[in-house]
Amino acid sequence: MxxxxxxxxxxxxxxxxxxxxxxxxxxxxxxxxxxxxxxxxxxxxxxxxxxxxxxxxxxxxxxxxxxxxxxxxxxxxxxxxxxxxxxxxxxxxxxxxxxxxxxxxxxxxIPIHPLDGGRLVHLLYSAFLPYKLAMRATRLTSLILLFIGFFVVLIFMLKLNLIMIFSFLILTLILDYRQRNYRFIRFLMAKLDDQTSTKRSNLYVEKETTLRVVSEKIRKNHLHTVVLVENHVRTTYSLAAVLDVYFQKGAHVTIDELNKR
Known part of the structure; x- marks a missing residue:
């Protein structure tokens, strides 16, 4: 035009x-x-x-x-x-x-995904939250700001180009939501061979904890060890071993079943 x-x-x-x-x-x-x-x-x-x-x-x-x-x-x-x-x-x-x-x-x-501001917000969330929760918090922040911006444009500015831009961002956010599971699985697959993370932390679990719950506790730049403490006995698992069972047997497997393998 x-x-x-x-x-x-x-x-x-x-x-x-x-x-x-x-x-x-x-x-x-x-x-x-x-x-x-x-x-x-x-x-x-x-x-x-x-x-x-x-x-x-x-x-x-x-x-x-x-x-x-x-x-x-x-x-x-x-x-x-x-x-x-x-x-x-x-x-x-x-x-x-x-x-x-x-x-x-x-x-x-603007802190809306997938803009640069939104990516920085996601990095900030990832520094304090597990990866899956950081994804969810980023989407929620983006959604709130998008609707506020869209409302302001419709009521006070009513410019076609701004309406088109905000509509495009809303569509992008919807597509990102639909791909959330795919992105999370890709993240878990990458964690199988994580060679750059340096922060070490433990994920404490109970024997009834499923691997799905364990996976949702994983943080982006952390080297995790999964720790089960029962009757004063401490059992540790490498995250790679846990994720290997996750992909082979499914997310429903419990920590207790890992001991029976």
Whole structure:
């Protein structure tokens, strides 16, 4: 629509800003040896689909998430430089470029999944909560903020582009909810060969505890040992051994049944 209405320069400007933002994520991901699956570009944002290759330190993901928004700082600085050193970059270009940069930057920092702000919120939750509970808390936070934002847009602003963006985010959140079990299973499979986590912690269980309950206690960057204390006797299991039974026999198996194997 921007091209048809004679706003070709503005469309190019938006696509350039989004491209540089996403390439910031990609560049940092490559530095940490993550796989880059694809990059999607839209006028109101983009998405770099990355594969972390198993469990990776939270600091890596935090750097990757933050490196996209940080690109806006040098882009805005470049605009100021071009404005004062060339005759090509006019005041109108500069003002438009700065406003688009600020809009995309602030929009991406909204704590709604899958925006950068939402990913940072998920990392924060993961630092204190088990992975499955962190996923649930992130979805709930995103849902509350989405409906608040959607309500504000409908009642006070009523702009079609904002309505489309919030509708897209709601759809993305619905799809993420439908894929929650798949994401959790992928996380558990990655924990079978977790070679980067350094924090050690115990998961205390009873003999009637099912492996489903154990799996829901697992935290992202922790090396867990499953501990059963009964009649002053302490029995320990490696998390890899527990997850191996989880995948072979099912989540309904109890800790007591592990002793009978």
């Amino acid at each position: 921007g091209v048809l209405s004679g706003r070709f320069k503005e469309v190019l400007m938006l696509l350039f800003i989004v491209f540089v933002h996403e390439m910031g994520h990609v560049w940092m991901a490559r530095r940490f040896n993550w796989d880059v699956i694809k990059i999607e570009l839209l006028p109101f944002g983009g998405a770099a689909v990355l594969e972390p290759k198993g469990i990776r330190p939270a600091r890596e993901e935090a750097w990757i998430v933050c490196w996209g928004p940080l690109q806006h700082t040098w882009m805005m600085g470049l605009s100021y430089f071009l404005l004062h050193t060339t005759d090509v970059w006019m005041v109108q270009d500069h003002q438009l470029f700065i406003s688009h940069n600020m809009a995309i930057l602030l929009f991406n920092l």
